Amino acid sequence: MPQLLAIAEYITKTLAICMVCGAPANHTQRLVASSERVLVGAQGTYEARCRQCFDPTLGQ
Ligand SMILES: [Zn+2]
Incomplete structure (x- = not known):
């Protein structure tokens, strides 16, 4: 199990591309306010971003 998690983490970190600048x-x-319900599985709720494009105030 630890090995599987390590692989998953590796894949995530390797393949995640910032949706803003690439x-x-x-x-x-997070693109939708946290007060919204039924977020699980919703399309367009989350997107990958790099540190520069990440906005912690968005979706709060
Ligand atoms: Zn970016």
Whole structure:
């Protein structure tokens, strides 16, 4: 199990591309306010972003 998690983390970090500028993304940007219900599985709720494009105030 630890090995599987390590692989999943590797794939996520390797393949995540910032949706704004195309740089390697280390953050997941929430696009919808957290007060909204039924977010699980919703399209367009999250997107990968790099550190520069990540906005922690968005979606709060
Ligand atoms: Zn970016």
